Structure formats: C-alpha cells, structure tokens
Amino acid sequence: xxxxxxxxxxxxxxxxxxxxxxxxxxxxxxxxxxxxxxxxxxxxxxxxxxxxxxxxxxxxxxxxxxxxxxxxxxxxxxxxxxxxxxxxxxxxxxxxxxxxxxxxxxxxxxxxxxxxxxxxxxxxxxxxxxxxxxxxxxxxxxxxxxxxxxxxxxxxxxxxxxxxxxxxxxxxxxxxxxxxxxxxxxxxxxxxxxxxxxxxxxxxxxxxxxxxxxxxxxxxxxxxxxxxxxxxxxxxxxxxxxxxxxxxxxxxxxxxxxxxxxxxxxxxxxxxxxxxxxxxxxxxxxxxxxxxxxxxxxxxxxxxxxxxxxxxxxxxxxxxxxxxxxxxxxxxxxxxxxxxxxxxxxxxxxxxxxxxxxxxxxxxxxxxxxxxxxxxxxxxxxxxxxxxxxxxxxxxxxxxxxxxxxxxxxxxxxxxxxxxxxxxxxxxxxxxxxxxxxxxxxxxxxxxxxxxxxxxxxxxxxxxxxxxxxxxxxxxxxxxxxxxxxxxxxxxxxxxxxxxxxxxxxxxxxxxxxxxxxxxxxxxxxxxxxxxxxxxxxxxxxxxxxxxxxxxxxxxxxxxxxxxxxxxxxxxxxxxxxxxxxxxxxxxxxxxxxxxxxxxxxxxxxxxxxxxxxxxxxxxxxxxxxxxxxxxxxxxxxxxxxxxxxxxxxxxxxxxxxxxxxxxxxxxxxxxxxxxxxxxxxxxxxxxxxxxxxxxxxxxxxxxxxxxxxxxxxxxxxxxxxxxxxxxxxxxxxxxxxxxxxxxxxxxxxxxxxxxxxxxxxxxxxxxxxxxxxxxxxxxxxxxxxxxxxxxxxxxxxxxxxxxxxxxxxxxxxxxx
Numbered sequence: 091x092x093x094x095x096x097x098x099x100x101x102x103x104x105x106x107x108x109x110x111x112x113x114x115x116x117x118x119x120x121x122x123x124x125x126x127x128x129x130x131x132x133x134x135x136x137x138x139x140x141x142x143x144x145x146x147x148x149x150x151x152x153x154x155x156x157x158x159x160x161x162x163x164x165x166x167x168x169x170x171x172x173x174x175x176x177x178x179x180x181x182x183x184x185x186x187x188x189x190x191x192x193x194x195x196x197x198x199x200x201x202x203x204x205x206x207x208x209x210x211x212x213x214x215x216x217x218x219x220x221x222x223x224x225x226x227x228x229x230x231x232x233x234x235x236x237x238x239x240x241x242x243x244x245x246x247x248x249x250x251x252x253x254x255x256x257x258x259x260x261x262x263x264x265x266x267x268x269x270x271x272x273x274x275x276x277x278x279x280x281x282x283x284x285x286x287x288x289x290x291x292x293x294x295x296x297x298x299x300x301x302x303x304x305x306x307x308x309x310x311x312x313x314x315x316x317x318x319x320x321x322x323x324x325x326x327x328x329x330x331x332x333x334x335x336x337x338x339x340x341x342x343x344x345x346x347x348x349x350x351x352x353x354x355x356x357x358x359x360x361x362x363x364x365x366x367x368x369x370x371x372x373x374x375x376x377x378x379x380x381x382x383x384x385x386x387x388x389x390x391x392x393x394x395x396x397x398x399x400x401x402x403x404x405x406x407x408x409x410x411x412x413x414x415x416x417x418x419x420x421x422x423x424x425x426x427x428x429x430x431x432x433x434x435x436x437x438x439x440x441x442x443x444x445x446x447x448x449x450x451x452x453x454x455x456x457x458x459x460x461x462x463x464x465x466x467x468x469x470x471x472x473x474x475x476x477x478x479x480x481x482x483x484x485x486x487x488x489x490x491x492x493x494x495x496x497x498x499x500x501x502x503x504x505x506x507x508x509x510x511x512x513x514x515x516x517x518x519x520x521x522x523x524x525x526x527x528x529x530x531x532x533x534x535x536x537x538x539x540x541x542x543x544x545x546x547x548x549x550x551x552x553x554x555x556x557x558x559x560x561x562x563x564x565x566x567x568x569x570x571x572x573x574x575x576x577x578x579x580x581x582x583x584x585x586x587x588x589x590x591x592x593x594x595x596x597x598x599x600x601x602x603x604x605x606x607x608x609x610x611x612x613x614x615x616x617x618x619x620x621x622x623x624x625x626x627x628x629x630x631x632x633x634x635x636x637x638x639x640x641x642x643x644x645x646x647x648x649x650x651x652x653x654x655x656x657x658x659x660x661x662x663x664x665x666x667x668x669x670x671x672x673x674x675x676x677x678x679x680x681x682x683x684x685x686x687x688x689x690x691x692x693x694x695x696x697x698x699x700x701x702x703x704x705x706x707x708x709x710x711x712x713x714x715x716x717x718x719x720x721x722x723x724x725x726x727x728x729x730x731x732x733x734x735x736x737x738x739x740x741x742x743x744x745x746x747x748x749x750x751x752x753x754x755x756x757x758x759x760x761x762x763x764x765x766x767x768x769x770x771x772x773x774x775x776x777x778x779x780x781x782x783x784x785x786x787x788x789x790x791x792x793x794x795x796x797x798x799x800x801x802x803x804x805x806x807x808x809x810x811x812x813x814x815x816x817x818x819x820x821x822x823x824x825x826x827x828x829x830x831x832x833x834x835x836x837x838x839x840x841x842x843x844x845x846x847x848x849x850x851x852x853x854x855x856x857x858x859x860x861x862x863x864x865x866x867x868x869x870x871x872x873x874x875x876x877x878x879x880x881x882x883x884x885x886x887x888x889x890x891x892x893x894x895x896x897x898x899x900x901x902x903x904x905x906x907x
Contacts, residue, residue, distance in 0.1 A: 118185025223839035246278030254729030254755030255310030282375030300639035300679035303604025693738030727757030
C-alpha cells in the first residue's frame with residue numbers, strides 16, 4: 091500500500107514535467123496588408139480548445155501544448171482566415187502575420203469593441219451607409235439607429251433616442267468638436283441633411299451610456315466621428331431620386347497637405363408625395379464640408395474643418411383625407427387647405443486645430459471653433475375639416491354600401507413668424523500623455539453662447555361656428571406663444587481622464603477613471619461629474635470580456651430647456667427661468683461580450699444591463715421632432731433595461747447583426763395633481779411614462795449576395811418599436827398615458843456592380859460603378875408620428891393619426907474613382 095502511495099505522486103510529477111517541457115509560448119504581431127496593426131484578432135491552435143487575442147498594438151502570445159508542427163488559425167471580422175504551420179524553430183521567433191481583407195466583402199461593417207480603456211463604445215464602418223436602404227438619404231445616423239439601446243420612429247429624421255433619453259440628450263463630435271443641429275425644426279420633413287457626411291468619415295465610435303469623462307455633459311449617448319486624412323487622390327459620386335453627393339480627397343506629393351471635401355444635395359419631395367397630405371412640396375437641402383490638414387514638420391500639424399448648410403422647406407397644402415378607428419367604427423377626416431409655409435435654416439461651422447507632438451508619449455491640441463445659425467419659420471395655413479363616420483347600410487359589408495354621417499365640422503388657422511439667431515464659440519486646450527501603462531488626458535474649455543429669438547405663433551380653432559375655447563366676452567386662441575429674448579452666457583468646462591492597462595494573474599484589465607467639471611454663469615451652477623469604467627478579459631478557453639461602468643452625468647440647460655412652454659401654469663418672468671438647474675442622471679452599466687466561431691465564421695454576442703437614476707428632470711412633450719420643455723426642475727425618474735446583440739458573418743464574408751432592447755423609463759412630477767370631480771378627492775398620479783418610453787425595440791441589418799455572382803447584393807433593414815406615450819395637446823403631463831401604434835418598417839435594397847473589383851476588372855479611372863434599386867416601406871405600413879385633434883358636435887375629442895411615408899421605389903447610381 092505504501093508503495094502505491096509513493097508511485098502515484100511520482101507518476102503525477104512525471105506527467106507534469108513532460109507537460110511543462112512541451113509547453114511553448116508563441117508570440118508576434120498581426121498586421122493588415124497596409125501595415126495597420128490589427129486588434130481583436132482571434133488566434134487558436136487548430137483542433138485544440140482555448141486561444142488568444144491581439145491587443146491594441148496587434149501583439150499576441152499563446153501557449154502551445156501539443157507536438158510540433160502546430161497549425162495556428164488567425165481570424166477577424168472583415169479579413170480572410172489565415173492558417174500558419176509552425177515547426178519548433180519557427181515557434182521561437184517573433185512572428186509577423188499579414189492578414190488580407192475579404193475581397194467578396196459587401197462594404198462590410200466591422201462592428202466590434204475597440205481595444206481601449208472605455209469599452210462601452212462600438213466601432214461602425216461608415217462605408218455601409220452608401221448601400222444601406224435609408225429614406226433619409228444614406229446617413230451615418232441610420233446605422234446608429236440599428237445599434238443596441240437606440241430607437242427611432244421617424245424615417246424622415248436623423249434624430250434618435252437612446253435608453254429612455256430624448257433627441258437633445260445625445261452628444262455628437264466631429265474631430266473632437268461638438269456639433270449642433272437647427273433648433274426650430276419641428277417635423278422630420280424640414281430637417282434635411284444631418285451634419286455628418288459619411289464619405290468624409292474615417293472612424294465612428296458610438297456609446298449608448300456609461301461613457302468616460304473626456305466626453306461632455308449630456309445624459310444619454312456619444313457619437314464620436316473622425317474625418318479622413320487621405321494619402322492619395324480619390325473620390326465618389328452618387329445620384330438618386332432623393333438627391334446627389336460628390337466628394338474629392340487627396341494629398342500632396344510629400345504627404346504634408348491633405349484635403350477631403352464633399353457636396354450634398356437632398357430633396358424629399360418624392361417621399362412626401364406618399365403622405366396623406368397632398369400639396370406642392372418644394373424641399374431643398376444643400377451642404378458643403380471640407381477638412382484640410384497641413385503637417386508643418388514632425389511635431390506640428392494644423393487643420394481646418396468647415397461646413398455651410400442651407401435647408402429650405404416650402405409647402406402649399408391642398409387637401410387631406412385620413413381614415414382611422416376600428417373595423418366596426420371607421421371614421422374619416424377630410425381637410426381642405428389654403429395658405430403656405432416657408433422655412434429656411436442657414437447654418438455655418440468652422441474650426442481650426444493646432445497639434446503639437448514633441449514625442450510619441452505627449453500630444454497637445456489647441457481648438458478654436460464657431461457655430462452660427464439663422465432660422466426663419468413662416469406659415470399661415472387655414473384648414474376646413476369634416477369629420478365623418480362610415481356606417482354600413484343594412485349591415486352589408488361591402489365598402490360600396492357604406493354611407494357617411496357627419497359628426498364634426500370646423501376650421502382652424504395656424505400662424506407663425508419665428509426667427510432665431512444663435513452663435514456658439516469655443517476655445518479649448520487639451521493634452522494626452524502616455525506614462526508606462528497609463529494614459530492621461532485632460533482639457534480646459536471656454537464656451538460663449540448667444541441666442542436671440544422672436545417667437546410669434548398661434549392657432550385658432552372654430553368648431554360648429556363656436557370658437558374653442560368658448561368665451562362669450564373675448565376671442566381666445568387654442569394655443570398662442572409670443573416671446574422676444576436675447577440671452578448671452580459663458581460656460582467653463584474641464585476634465586481629467588486616466589486610462590490604465592494592467593494584468594491580474596493571466597487576465598487583462600483596463601481601468602478608466604475620470605472627473606469632469608462644468609460651470610455656467612447663467613445660473614451660477616458648478617457641476618462635478620466623476621466617472622469610472624472597468625473591463626476584464628479573463629484567460630479562459632472561451633473568449634469573454636466583462637465590463638462595468640458607473641458615473642454621474644449632468645445635462646446643463648441649453649436654449650430650449652430654460653424657455654417656458656406657452657401653456658405653462660407657472661408665472662416665470664419674461665418666460666425665462668434663470669434659476670433652472672442641470673438635469674442629473676447616474677449611470678450603472680454592466681455587460682459582457684462573447685466572441686466565438688461557427689464553422690470558419692466569426693461571431694460576437696453582446697449584452698448590457700443598465701439602470702439610470704435621474705433627478706432635477708425638466709418635463710417635456712414631443713410633437714413629431716419638436717420638444718417643448720416646461721423650464722422647471724420638478725421631476726425625478728429612472729430608466730432601466732437590457733440590450734442584446736449578435737453580429738457576425740451570417741453569410742460568409744459579410745457582416746450582419748440583430749439587436750433586441752427591453753426598456754422602461756418613468757418620471758414623477760412633484761407638483762402634479764388634480765381633483766376627482768365625482769369624489770372631490772385630490773389625486774396624485776405618481777410615476778407616469780416618459781415621452782420616450784418605448785418598451786421593446788428590435789432591429790435587423792442583413793446583407794447577402796449571390797454566391798456565384800458577388801457583384802449582385804442585397805441589403806435589408808428592419809426596425810420594430812412598440813408605441814410611444816401621447817396625450818391631448820397642451821395638456822398636463824399626467825394625461826399623456828395613451829400609446830401610439832407600434833413602429834414597423836422594412837427597407838430593402840438591391841445593387842449590381844457594373845464594373846469594378848467584384849468583377850475583377852476596371853473601366854478607365856473608375857474603381858467601381860454600382861446601380862441600385864431601393865424599396866422603402868416594403869409592406870406599405872401606415873406608421874403614426876403624431877396626432878391632429880378634432881372635436882365632434884358632442885364635444886368629444888378624436889386623435890386623428892398623422893402618418894409617415896408610404897411605399898416608394900428609389901433608383902440609385904454610385905461610382906468611386
């Protein structure tokens with residue numbers, strides 16, 4: 091027995107010694123054909139479990155525990171799988187692996203978590219916007235709408251909501267400079283082009299929450315965009331029924347000077363022809379952007395980013411007919427119009443940057459930027475309406491037998507003369523330093539903002555020869571708003587951000603710690619925002635990455651938030667609340683990413699669980715894309731939910747993805763109450779849904795191509811979102827508990843490459859030439875964006891849906907050279 095007890099541990103020791111002798115560490119770097127270091131490349135031993143992954147410098151190491159020769163498999167989304175057979179001598183050398191991009195790629199989107207301290211960002215390839223079937227004209231925001239936590243219910247607008255926030259809670263940066271959109275836009279058809287030109291973009295990062303201190307003071311999301319610094323001459327041109335784009339880029343022979351310039355024109359006249367309001371639509375949207383860069387020497391670089399945009403919307407309505415109700419109770423609203431609308435939004439943006447890099451470990455950047463907007467909104471529209479109810483004659487189901495009985499008649503007159511001028515100027519100085527495994531970033535910034543507006547808008551309603559609201563002594567409007575303001579203020583902001591990469595045992599750990607400060611002299615408020623992020627990549631056989639972030643996010647009021655609504659019950663001097671405070675949201679975000687292979691195709695599954703606790707909220711109401719704030723910090727609230735996403739090569743060689751989001755957001759107004767007329771009891775509504783409470787969202791972006799003919803491709807974009815809350819116009823917030831119908835939309839695009847890389851041939855100077863056919867709203871679903879309220883002869887109110895666009899075909903031509 092003692093002999094057996096001695097022999098057993100001896101055998102175990104021998105096995106361990108032999109095992110250790112055969113364990114060899116293989117290391118190296120992975121690059122693209124252009125010499126770019128590739129992060130997040132999966133490395134595995136063929137036929138063996140486990141593996142490794144490259145870091146942000148393309149470096150990797152992997153322990154081999156099998157007999158030589160061994161075969162390593164390198165895989166990454168958007169690149170061809172590479173197999174390398176190594177003998178024992180080759181395994182001891184530092185390997186340099188070159189991976190080739192996939193030739194059959196359909197402008198693939200490499201949606202991955204970039205190796206950085208803040209792992210709450212998703213990288214998006216802007217090239218897909220050229221092939222994405224999108225009614226807004228191929229915008230970057232159309233890609234953002236398909237990401238985790240993002241929702242939208244308006245194909246005419248580039249605006250989106252993120253995890254219970256509204257449109258104004260999203261940050262957008264271009265080359266480290268925050269950009270803005272026009273302020274008076276009230277409907278998607280007026281909005282025109284978004285700021286970002288996808289043909290000028292080199293890198294896009296998006297975060298749905300939990301972002302670090304280097305980003306500014308908003309409560310929901312960040313879209314961080316970098317424009318190109320090209321190395322050679324290139325360009326593109328496209329044209330469709332929605333407009334056209336052209337861009338040119340290039341560099342000097344020595345590479346010191348680079349330029350990229352784009353011109354865009356858009357018109358949604360064709361799309362608006364499918365709406366239920368017929369008339370003479372004349373929308374035209376134009377913008378020009380340029381980014382210039384000049385490297386004076388190895389240490390100094392100067393850059394200029396400029397943009398001029400003109401959005402003009404002219405509309406003469408003629409009539410409208412809308413059917414609504416249930417199968418057993420169908421109603422029809424008919425309106426005949428007189429008058430017209432003329433809107434113009436002219437904006438300009440310019441920024442100068444000066445970079446100084448004394449060495450590879452230190453960088454300093456000076457930024458000076460200015461934004462100007464001049465916005466005019468003018469309309470006088472008279473509508474005379476008839477509300478009818480369709481009834482079956484003798485219960486016959488035939489539509490021809492139905493007769494109409496009038497239940498309401500009236501007219502309304504809408505008037506507006508609104509003018510706004512806004513100017514925002516920024517001066518910033520920032521630095522970045524690398525100290526061993528630490529990266530330190532900081533910035534100090536001064537912002538001067540000035541707004542002057544003249545608002546004069548009102549609506550008169552006349553129903554059955556009685557003005558609404560009825561008053562025998564005077565003529566009242568159902569709605570009116572008059573203001574004349576000129577406000578100037580100063581903001582001072584600063585941040586310090588520390589990113590550290592470390593190892594914990596055999597696990598990779600990234601830690602982000604930062605703090606942000608904001609002072610605004612308008613309300614004499616100082617805000618301090620600490621933020622923290624942690625990412626752990628464990629050394630497991632299966633590839634997982636865990637992440638957690640928390641932080642305080644303030645949203646200091648900006649123009650619209652401190653202006654009272656015309657229906658406000660609070661008497662604020664001059665319609666301005668100079669005691670307004672910043673809204674606050676505390677984020678808790680946790681989740682994980684799982685990278686895996688199915689066959690020889692890479693996939694990624696991601697999930698994030700979040701909770702946002704909010705206070706000092708400024709309640710608001712939404713009509714189409716216009717947000718009206720109460721200018722009072724009289725609400726607290728929360729948002730909680732879970733987001734899931736799977737992306738990968740469902741079809742070999744191209745990226746597709748699907749996302750599912752479950753979310754709930756509510757708020758409790760401190761001073762809302764009413765008296766029950768039957769009991770006399772005071773009722774406190776408590777928590778009510780916020781206007782952005784869209785409980786379930788699903789999106790699918792799918793790409794495919796003919797296996798034997800990759801020059802013929804198909805892109806599918808599907809969006810589904812449950813209904814948003816709504817209530818009567820100009821009413822108290824607690825009445826907005828009804829729900830719109832769900833938003834359902836399918837867009838599909840077919841494209842054929844006539845000449846270019848997919849056909850292994852070129853035609854003159856053209857890299858490729860594509861012809862495409864897009865079908866918007868494939869199933870011709872009537873999606874509701876807002877409601878028009880009418881009153882019948884019994885003083886009952888009806889919410890008549892305002893529908894978005896119907897099915898439309900779009901032809902498109904795109905060439906690159």
